[in-house]
Amino acid sequence: MKSQCNREGMLAAIAMVGGVAPARSPKPILQNLKLVVDSTGSTLMATDLELGIRYMVSGVRVDEPGAVILPTVRIQQLLRLSNEIDLTIESNGEKIDVRGGRSKWNFTAEDPTLFPEVPSFTARSYHVLQASDLRRLIRRTSFATDVDSTRYALGGVLVEFGEDTISMVGTDGRRLAKMTVAATMHGEVEKVEGASPVIPVKALKLIERNLNDDDSAVHFAILDGNAAAIRTERAMIHTRLVEGRFPRYQDVFPNQHEARVSLKAGELLRVVQQSMIVTSEESRGVDFQFSSGTLKLDSKSPDVGDSHLDIPINYDGNTIDITFDPRYLVEALQTMEENTELFVDLINSKAAALFHTADHYDYIVMPLMPH
Numbered sequence: 001m002k003s004q005c006n007r008e009g010m011l012a013a014i015a016m017v018g019g020v021a022p023a024r025s026p027k028p029i030l031q032n033l034k035l036v037v038d039s040t041g042s043t044l045m046a047t048d049l050e051l052g053i054r055y056m057v058s059g060v061r062v063d064e065p066g067a068v069i070l071p072t073v074r075i076q077q078l079l080r081l082s083n084e085i086d087l088t089i090e091s092n093g094e095k096i097d098v099r100g101g102r103s104k105w106n107f108t109a110e111d112p113t114l115f116p117e118v119p120s121f122t123a124r125s126y127h128v129l130q131a132s133d134l135r136r137l138i139r140r141t142s143f144a145t146d147v148d149s150t151r152y153a154l155g156g157v158l159v160e161f162g163e164d165t166i167s168m169v170g171t172d173g174r175r176l177a178k179m180t181v182a183a184t185m186h187g188e189v190e191k192v193e194g195a196s197p198v199i200p201v202k203a204l205k206l207i208e209r210n211l212n213d214d215d216s217a218v219h220f221a222i223l224d225g226n227a228a229a230i231r232t233e234r235a236m237i238h239t240r241l242v243e244g245r246f247p248r249y250q251d252v253f254p255n256q257h258e259a260r261v262s263l264k265a266g267e268l269l270r271v272v273q274q275s276m277i278v279t280s281e282e283s284r285g286v287d288f289q290f291s292s293g294t295l296k297l298d299s300k301s302p303d304v305g306d307s308h309l310d311i312p313i314n315y316d317g318n319t320i321d322i323t324f325d326p327r328y329l330v331e332a333l334q335t336m337e338e339n340t341e342l343f344v345d346l347i348n349s350k351a352a353a354l355f356h357t358a359d360h361y362d363y364i365v366m367p368l369m370p371h
Contacts, residue, residue: 001066002090003037006059010087011079013044013057014072016210016235020046020053021072027116033072034115035089038065045118046072051203052118054236055210067112068096078105119238121231123221125187127166131211131218131232133181137168138208140179140335140361145201146172153244156198159222161185166220169249175328176252180360183220196246197222203239210235252364254354257345261290261315265357266338269330271309275299276326278307285368286326290346291319299326322349323368329355332363 014033021031025048034045035057042060046053068091075098079087084100091097096107138157146154149172158169167180199207210232211218219231222241230237275286275297283301295313300306332355336342345354355363 001037001068002064002088003042004061004063004086004088005042005057007079007082007084007087009059010044010057011076013055014076014079017044017046017053017055018072018076020048020051020206022048029069029110029114030116031072032110032115033070033075034067034112035070036067036112037062045115047116047118049116050240051200051206052116052238053206053210054118054120056234064090066091069110069112069115070096071107074107118236119229121219121221121229121236123187123219123223123229125185126219126221126229127161127183127185128217128219129166129181129183130215132213132215133183134166134218134220134230135208135211135213136335136359137166137179137181138204138211140332140363141168141170141177142201142204142208143331143335144170144172144175144177144363147201149173153196153198153242153246156200156242157204158246158249159197159199159220159228161222169246171247171249171252173247174325174366175332176249176362176364177332178249178362186219197225197228198242198244198246199228200239200242203228203237207232207237210237252352253362254345254347254352254364257347257354259290259315259317259320259346261295261313261344261346263295263311263313263342263344264338265333265336265340265342267311268342269333269336271295271297271311272326272329272333275307275309276330278305279326280304284325284327285323287321287323289319289321290315290317290344292316320346320348322346322353324353324365325368328365336361 036043042057044055044057088099091109096109098105141157160167165180166183169178207230216233221229228239278301279299280301287298289296294310296310298308343356352364352366
């Protein structure tokens with residue numbers, strides 16, 4: 001094979017796919033990337049056998065079609081340190097030559113046929129949604145997962161498909177995040193009773209990196225109940241699903257509330273972050289007091305100090321005191337726009353609080369019990 005590539009274009013492509021290649025593996029070839037060039041263009045691939053990606057590389061001229069195995073770390077160093085505009089990559093099966101105007105590198109070649117195939121997107125039944133919507137789904141749910149869980153499939157995000165919607169749910173047992181966006185169904189999407197496809201967090205991070213924040217179309221399919229395929233403008237990502245059952249999250253949603261308070265997400269984020277300044281691992285709780293016209297936040301740590309903050313709120317009901325782990329609030333609030341109107345539904349100091357927005361986002365947080 002022989003091709004000429006734009007150095008910056010190839011470097012950007014490796015930045016997108018390189019994280020999939022494992023640093024160590026019983027199959028050493030997986031630590032590399034596979035580059036395929038033919039009449040349709042140039043495709044860079046990486047896989048760890050659980051997660052795989054095919055990525056279309058821009059700025060490649062194909063002189064001789066073929067495939068080559070690229071050493072991930074070394075080729076990335078080469079591209080980053082070189083100041084060439086274009087580089088030629090050529091392989092005769094025994095060695096790989098990488099040449100610029102005044103530079104040349106030789107690498108030992110490996111057999112491209114030994115690299116496991118990363119499937120193309122061939123699903124006939126799938127959902128289509130906007131890239132910006134899928135980014136929001138992932139950002140607003142994946143942080144609430146528990147990758148160390150062994151009891152339930154909490155190491156990823158549950159995906160639920162409706163006829164014209166896609167929902168994602170993430171939970172670690174102490175908080176739960178759910179969001180729903182519009183989607184269009186193509187083909188006859190099978191509904192398997194009791195099935196709960198859960199996408200691993202590592203795959204979600206890869207998908208998010210490959211999404212533009214625009215209205216470009218993304219195709220999303222579940223394959224045979226054990227894998228998912230996602231096609232973006234440049235990439236095709238294939239991932240195994242998390243094994244195990246996802247808990248019945250519906251039971252967590254409060255069916256009533258004693259108080260509803262409206263706040264701006266950005267304003268709440270700032271006061272929560274300020275209240276965290278004096279918290280510690282031993283004293284991490286922040287006391288929230290929702291009272292008529294005012295939200296007060298109090299925190300203290302014996303070995304650090306204390307803080308007292310308050311902001312005006314549009315609320316005239318009974319006083320409710322509740323203690324939260326501020327980290328749980330910050331992680332959710334950081335995924336929202338500054339001026340997002342946020343509603344907080346409260347029952348009492350011991351019941352879960354529901355934070356929700358007009359764009360179909362629900363976030364449930366269990367309070368910390370007072371000592």
